[in-house]
Amino acid sequence: MTAAALRIGLRSRRVLPGFGLTMGTTLTYVALVVLLPLAALLLKSAEIGPDGFLRLVTGERALAAFQVTLTAAAFATAFNAAYGLLMAWVLVRYEFAGKRILDALMDIPFALPTAVAGVALTALYAANGWFGQLFEMAGLKIVYTVTGVALAMAFTSAPFVVRTVQPVLESLQPDIEEASATLGAYPGVIFRRVIYPVIFPAHLTGCALAFARSLGEFGAVIFIAGNLPFKTEIVSLLVFIRLEEYDYAAASAIAVVLLATAFAVLLATNALQALAQRHARKG
Numbered sequence: 001m002t003a004a005a006l007r008i009g010l011r012s013r014r015v016l017p018g019f020g021l022t023m024g025t026t027l028t029y030v031a032l033v034v035l036l037p038l039a040a041l042l043l044k045s046a047e048i049g050p051d052g053f054l055r056l057v058t059g060e061r062a063l064a065a066f067q068v069t070l071t072a073a074a075f076a077t078a079f080n081a082a083y084g085l086l087m088a089w090v091l092v093r094y095e096f097a098g099k100r101i102l103d104a105l106m107d108i109p110f111a112l113p114t115a116v117a118g119v120a121l122t123a124l125y126a127a128n129g130w131f132g133q134l135f136e137m138a139g140l141k142i143v144y145t146v147t148g149v150a151l152a153m154a155f156t157s158a159p160f161v162v163r164t165v166q167p168v169l170e171s172l173q174p175d176i177e178e179a180s181a182t183l184g185a186y187p188g189v190i191f192r193r194v195i196y197p198v199i200f201p202a203h204l205t206g207c208a209l210a211f212a213r214s215l216g217e218f219g220a221v222i223f224i225a226g227n228l229p230f231k232t233e234i235v236s237l238l239v240f241i242r243l244e245e246y247d248y249a250a251a252s253a254i255a256v257v258l259l260a261t262a263f264a265v266l267l268a269t270n271a272l273q274a275l276a277q278r279h280a281r282k283g
Helices: 003-013 019-046 049-057 060-093 099-105 114-125 132-137 146-171 174-182 187-215 219-225 235-244 248-282
Strands: none
Touching (some): 060 099, 060 146, 146 219
16 A cells, blocks of 8 residues: 555545634543543542541541442442343344343443432332342341442443443354364353453443442442441542531542542553553463
8 A cells, every 4th residue: 555545545534623622622622621620639539638638537437338339339340240241142142022122221220320220229128129028028128228339330331341341242253253163162161261351441441430439439329228327328428418417628638539449440451451452462
């Protein structure tokens, strides 16, 4: 291909205006919508100083809220890691009646207001609810427990795993699987050694996004959690309470810790993805 043809091909792929305009618009949007609020949050929390910051985020109630939030988010992510992978596999590998409807239902948590989801889950899993009655007979309580918090988080974060794994599965060609089968590999071995290494980066990304989403969940949790301090109170609710008390310093400090945790999870996920891709290229 000549240099002129290459330049024409590159220009044909540039649907938007020139690089300067598009980059400037993008950076302006990021600065106003993302960086500016985050900077305001950091500056507000910095006003109290290191000692005040540590005192606020290591208080007994704050630590209890962090523990509840991290525990519930971990359980929700573990559930969605298995459920999301299974659902993506079903949607890609099988044809059945109602498949399009099931595929559309996966996006309901994105479209549904989280408060509505919280009310619905509370009604279903309360002691007199459709599902709650069955759990009560088994001696299990869902509403106003950490289990209920994890359930609400799992509901709102499930699409992240499904929608990140699904396109990777769709792009897989069956040739490698067929070759492995002809060599005598069992289906479980094929999935573990052939398929899963390919979808692992996407699966890891979906789980990280689900965990980060669970950390900041508010609307779906406050109804089913009961918001009991030291028992079912989550961090986002504690931030809201501090704002209602006009304690902006405490709200900012707790929010910064939550933000840093989510950001650290995403950074660690990106690092693991890079290592996995490098290992795959060497292999």
